[in-house]
Amino acid sequence: MTELLVAKGLAKAFGPTNALVDASMSVRAGELVAVMGPSGSGKSTLLHCLAGILKPDAGSVTYRDAELSAMPDSERSALRRNDFGFVFQFGQLVPELTFLENVALPLRLGGMRRAEAERSAKVWMDLLEVGDIASKRPGEASGGQGQRVAVARALATEPKVLFADEPTGALDSLNGERVLRLLFDAARQTGAAVVLVTHEPRVAAYADREVVVRDGRTQDVELVA
Amino acid sequence: MSIGHALLGLLENGPRHGYDLKRAYDERFGHDRPLHYGQVYSTLSRLLRNGLVQVDGTEAGGGPERKRYAITEAGVTDIDGWLGTPEKPEPYLQNTLYAKVVLALMSGRSAQGVLDSQRAEHLRMMRALTRRKADGDLTDQLVCDHALFHLEADLRWLELTAARLDELRVVST
Ligand SMILES: Nc1ncnc2c1ncn2[C@@H]1O[C@H](COP(=O)(O)OP(=O)(O)OP(=O)(O)O)[C@@H](O)[C@H]1O
Ligand SMILES: [Mg+2]
DSSP: OOEEEEEEEEEEEETTEEEEEEEEEEEETTOEEEEEOOTTSSHHHHHHHHTTSSOOSEEEEEETTEEGGGSOHHHHHHHHHHHEEEEOSSOOSOTTSOHHHHHHHHHHHTTOOHHHHHHHHHHHHHHTTOGGGTTSOGGGSOHHHHHHHHHHHHHHTOOSEEEEESTTTTSOHHHHHHHHHHHHHHHHHHTOEEEEEOSOHHHHTTSSEEEEEETTEEEEEOOOO | OOHHHHHHHHHTTSOEEHHHHHHHHHHHTOSSSOOOHHHHHHHHHHHHHTTSEEEEEEOTTOSGGGEEEEEOHHHHHHHHHHHHSOOOOOOOOOOHHHHHHHHHHHTTSOHHHHHHHHHHHHHHHHHHHHHHHHHSOHHHHHHHHHHHHHHHHHHHHHHHHHHTHHHHHHHHO
């Protein structure tokens, strides 16, 4: 399998806090990688560096042999929009927009016309079993439903890499597993790689392998799938 | 698993032959450990001796495999009692993992290494069970989930212990 995304020797500090000290990991096309580790160990920071949302203080992130930090901002945003999808740990949907408009948003930002974007958005919402609340707004539905919509939105652009930070955080066990299955099945179908941050071993067990973060350092536990 | 109670429970749906019981048991409970015919017939003869089942009919020929078994009143009372009595929770106090960590610390070996390799092994097993769950029916899912939650508990303990190794090093050495 080809290495799609490679991070080497990442370091990132927020003031006096060393969130990442020496983190390295790679993601191959189409694989599911779980990022695990205790709270505060640097998982979200690592994910944000991998996705080009945060700029590391040291180290490099390369996507298809292009170094993210060497790209002009416009190119990096285009890459994020076209090739990456995100399900964030905290607040992510635009509260003023309906769920359908939220899911269609990244498609419209990519230049798709409204009717087409909303048609496509509806397909993904149906797949995540939230098609029936398309006209509601985030304040009018449960956290778990919002989470499913967020997953639909991340999948709608058919990204090459899907970054998901605790995507089942707001869900109970049965619901969470259902969303995970839908997410992973969709990723397998579209060939997307998934980088999934979780502290739950049962969630990590859906992945092909895991990377453990402790005190800002990674341990890439190479496991036979 | 009390095989006797499981067989009684299966017989509550109606009389069955021994081989039929074995098949029903294996389908539901015997995924990893199917019953031997010997176990089935020795269990049935014990249930028969205790009056919990009776022979409901015998085909020509003889031998245990010709007999059809039915549950008795006493058998129904027995299974009532069994289902109504909670299982004793496993105390889990005899922990090999704990001993390995302490001995690694005492001997100056890498306790983190012990924890890390155990963690990888546990997750490997969890991945296999998760795959089996994905391909399986509801029975598979419930059986695998039970195992997955237990393995997850072990992993949480491994994580917590990893975070307390420095403390443990002080008291162990
Ligand atoms: N924007 C920020 N400003 C200041 N400190 C930050 C910021 N983001 C993260 N940190 C700090 O960096 C460290 C790593 O945070 P990070 O969010 O990466 O952890 P995490 O592993 O995702 O934790 P959790 O499991 O709780 O989500 C923590 O000590 C955190 O407080
Ligand atoms: Mg986080």
